[in-house]
Amino acid sequence: MQQHNAGSGGPQIVIEGVNHLYRPPAGRPVLALEDVSLQVRPREFLALLGPSGCGKSTLLYLIGGFLPTETGRILFDGAPIAGPGPDRGIVFQHFALFPWKTVRANVLYALEKMGPPREQRAKRAQSFIDLVGLTGFEDSYPSQLSGGMKQRTAIARTLAIDPKILLMDEPFGALDAQTRHLMQSELLAIWRKSPKTVVFVTHDVQEAVYLADRVAVMTARPGRIKTIVDIRLDKSDPNVAKSSAFIDTVDQVWGLVRDEAIKAQEARLSP
Ligand SMILES: Nc1ncnc2c1ncn2[C@@H]1O[C@H](COP(=O)(O)OP(=O)(O)OP(=O)(O)O)[C@@H](O)[C@H]1O
Ligand SMILES: [Mg+2]
Structure with missing residues (x-):
């Protein structure tokens, strides 16, 4: 049974047909995202998973308003995103203190x-x-x-x-395993006390399955949404991470991510 009660109203974040092309001053342009469409419900915890370089941070920066949306549209509470705002709190991948x-x-x-x-x-x-x-x-x-x-x-x-929504870019990526586990359960506890919409980027399949209501798996670059997996686990069970349902879900999501990681590696190795 799903314990997290995502809002029943319309989506809070609507992403439709978003591409993102980086044009570095030197070197070739990089198509980071291609035709990404995704909806996030109010008070939902959504994890974004995908191989390195598939555009996860880019998507988060677009939602945060740190990058302009050039192709497609991103709506937050029905209005296009015009820039950063206190309604969207972001925790960056690299500490920004x-x-x-x-x-x-x-x-x-x-x-x-x-x-x-x-x-x-x-x-x-x-x-x-x-x-x-x-x-x-x-x-x-x-x-x-x-x-x-x-x-x-x-x-x-x-x-x-x-903030109304929390955008978190691998917030626990640099932590040791023990602190990481503590922070994961702290975050869930905070989120249960005051549920808010969270978009959480991670490389860690277990972390995604443990924390999220849904896990969006992205393809290798250019990033698209490959599949969205509904996580139906009883997160109030302190031993949920040891349950066979948890282990099976992690396996299923791993399979999806592994295929994309292999594609990303092949793309890096090919000239
Ligand atoms: N400022 C930039 N200029 C040019 N290319 C960029 C820039 N930022 C990112 N990229 C490219 O866009 C692609 C997506 O980058 P992004 O940082 O969104 O990936 P990511 O999925 O967050 O990767 P990681 O898991 O390693 O953090 C990468 O191939 C990267 O090289
Ligand atoms: Mg990143």
Whole structure:
């Protein structure tokens, strides 16, 4: 049985016929996405899975409004995306912290623009620092933190602004296995308490199946949506990851991803 209650209304994000061509100043243009169509429901947790270079980050940047949509359209709550906004919080693949600001100041930064009174901002920042397990490191600078701690700071900063949708680009990719598992269950717990739409990019099939309501598997570059797999598991079961249903789903999704990874490798090896 599916435990996550995705919204029953219309889609919150509509992606239709989107292509994305990078035109680097030197070298050949790269078609990163080709005819991508996808809908994400309100409060749904959608994972995007696909081989390296298939355009996952590109798709996330387009939804975030960090890149312009040139072909096709992307609607958010019915309106075309015109640029970045506080309604869409993004956690980047590579940590994007201000190196000259402390953990606390990095988390406070986004809140300062949102206008609650100072004490409330400080309280809220602290609660998200605590939530990601960085209590005691409030006054540390990014250069004094491990990769995982930097990423947790970035997650705290994004969660603190309470965006309508969370765009997460391999947020746990750089973490050790233990921290990664902890963060995965923390994220699920946060999401259950305050369900919001999440688009979560990962390379990790288990992570996608564990976290998501649906897993969209992308093809090798140029990226298209190959298949969408509905994940029907009882996520409230603490032992779900050991269940045969979980293992079978991971196997099924692995099969889809492996085919594309092989194609991507062949494309890299061919002249
Ligand atoms: N700024 C850019 N200029 C030119 N090409 C780019 C640029 N950014 C990405 N690309 C190319 O577009 C394709 C898709 O890149 P993207 O970063 O979206 O892939 P990805 O699926 O996120 O990969 P990974 O899993 O390695 O993070 C890649 O082939 C990449 O080389
Ligand atoms: Mg990427």
